[in-house]
Amino acid sequence: MTRRASQQPIDFRAITDAELPDWTRAVNTGFLRPPTAPDQMVADRRIAFADSRVSGAFDAGRCVATFRSFDQELTAVGGAPVPADAISNVTVAPTHRRRGILTRLMADDLTAAKERGDVVATLIAAEYRIYGRYGFGPATTMTEWSIDVPRAGLDPNRSGPQDDGRIDFADAEEIRRIGPELHERLRRAQPGAIDRDEHWWAARTGQLWLHGSAYVEPFFVVYRAADGVVEGMASYRADDEWSDAKQPLNTATVNWLSAVTPAAERALWHYLCSIDWITRVKTGWRSPDDLLPLHLPDPRAARIITQADWLWVRILDVVRALEARTYDASGALVLEVVDRSGLAGGRFLLDATPDGASCTPTTRGADLTLDVAELATLWLGDESVGRLAALGRLREERAGAARGADALLRTSGRPWCPDMF
Template identity: 70%
Template sequence: MSRPRPDIDVRPIGEAEIPEWIRALNTGFLRSPGVSEDEVADRSSYLEPARTLGAFEGGRCVGTFRSFDQRLTVVGGADVPADAVTNVTVTATHRRRGILTRMMAADLGAAKERGDVVATLIAAEYPIYGRYGFGPATTMTEWTVDVPRAGLDPRWAGPEDGGRVDLVDREDVTKLGPELHERLRRRLPGAVSRTERWWQIETGAVHLDRAPWVEPFYAVYRSATGEVEGMAAYRCDEVWEDKQPAETATVRWLIATTPAAERALWLHLCSIDWVTKVRSGWRGPEDLLPLFLPDPRAARITTQADWLWVRILDVVRALQARTYDGEGALVLEITDRAGPAGGRYLLEAGADGASCTATTRAADLTLDVGDLARLWLGDESAARLIALGRVREERAGAGRMADALLRTPGRPWCPDMF
């Protein structure tokens, strides 16, 4: 049980407290707690003081929390304003004292007042965030490809569709990448906006790690008409065993707006001389990668887990923002211990749009706000949650109706860590 400590002050940090806040952040993530002048200058350039919280005991920071503006794409291609949560730590000596609960309450309260529809985060640990109303809304898969077994013999020489794959410099990535990503984001439920700073980090213009910057390779796929439809960043190690190459290509990120671009980039990676293994990085749960290979068994799943967590702050706007393939009405009783999303709502959906209103009608389903987040982007099944006892079916057949309305043919995916 948490033991609130009145002597711990939770509040936005001041400019002079940035070094102490960074020290606490590094400590919480088990990095060396030392703070350099470069790190302070970098953080100072983008931290929003009102959205950067610290928990202080005396003059020492023992908890950190930060949020920033984000856009999250929903089913159908619209997007909603999101409160993106990151840099969450509590120092090991101060756990179980209600520090995170206080920081989370302050941030989510401000987000609700600001008009954000949801809050988002990538959870380092699974058990933490459900108690704050978050639910896992997308999953991710990592693949490892055993290149010699993939069946690319002779190795792939280039696209057969008139397109081409070129290696480019980071200046080209900065010019071409944001527009390409935005095209992808607009059609991919679960995708989030990327800031200019994201591209600066990924091209080395801003360097956060304490190890030296190592520039990756950047590959771009252009269609036969010359349009940029895909881009990837990857690094290769330098490993030889018994005078034989055994290098691994590790993908930092790969985005594509067409299957042709995705196929060309994966086959390029699996056809680089000396590369015997390809690690895919974080991919969507329905990634096409294995099926691009002559022998799909050469690609094995090395990680499969929850990824983007969502906390719905405004049920009405969230349910009205997305589209629905089915048609029907559903009354949802939403429980929310923290308060902002609790209530009973009538969802009426059809091909022409949806309305969501507060209602006194009898509920069809009763569920927690975190489980609503699981259903909202279409990745989870109401029937599964009913079987697990997480959702209560108040009217026979309501689970099937919920799946007909909310479930989507393609699964959502968030390509980003933040």
């Protein structure tokens, strides 16, 4: 009996340059965008993906699944950069679901990342329930606020910074020139932050078209301290809404806002809330412990409209991951790490002090038993070991071990990833 076309073996491989249009159509289809591949989008992706690992699954010559990964640096607790395998553009055609396609693509990529020496893999999960089975755990949270500007309590007659700094408009060329250095300062101090390559800046200043909609130039503003040093910048757009009574009801939506000092952050938010006709500011993706509400005379004017998991992490090397971060307390902890994929499991002794940490394989009895995905959730310090134990997501093998682990692993500030990728 001849096999039907739908039963033919799926071909998994890196795509060729000639297949990039078909691959782009598959990506757009997977994300429910118009299933087209405009020439300019394909050309810009060819530039931006030059250093990426772009693969797909093909059925009878047609691309039915997409996968891309690329080199990334992720900031660990304490500021050390960790080599990561960043995963993006993951889709499976609705005609080919439940056939193990994503499992094969993910396994191939994570195995290669482990062999390259990447410490972790990262992704932003469109759906919550997919990636835990591959060893990923949610490691950071993002929060978005909506600011009711009239209620915020700011003086409408004073829009400038409260210090001797200043805010100026900038064009795309200036942002590309001064933005990378500012982001480097930010990400070195922010656990969970990632690096931004030149293509990130090009895509957000109109030089590359990588996403579903065509570029529309936003407003760019830059904050400089009294000594002229750039300490913050923001990109935002505004709509054009008016009431029946001819009253402005416009919203300023922040694309991104970067600040390396509280003064710069305060000045930029106050500026955004002072623009004529703007009655609401949508903040974009912020850290859940962002200072924003407390920069306003009335913090209740900032209402949370989105709060959800954001950066997901997959540990590929337990020893290097735990040694890369810092610890505020001293203590020893034996972890039994379960990894069904066989990439990072084992029993490990973490011996940590504020001056440094060592992590080694051990035969000592375990204090905690947990899946590699739960270790990823704990690694950046945002989740409580006690909470996971109460939920049954890890097992305490020694009484009091969860409390001791929390003292080691939790951090005073929450990790945050400012970016989508």
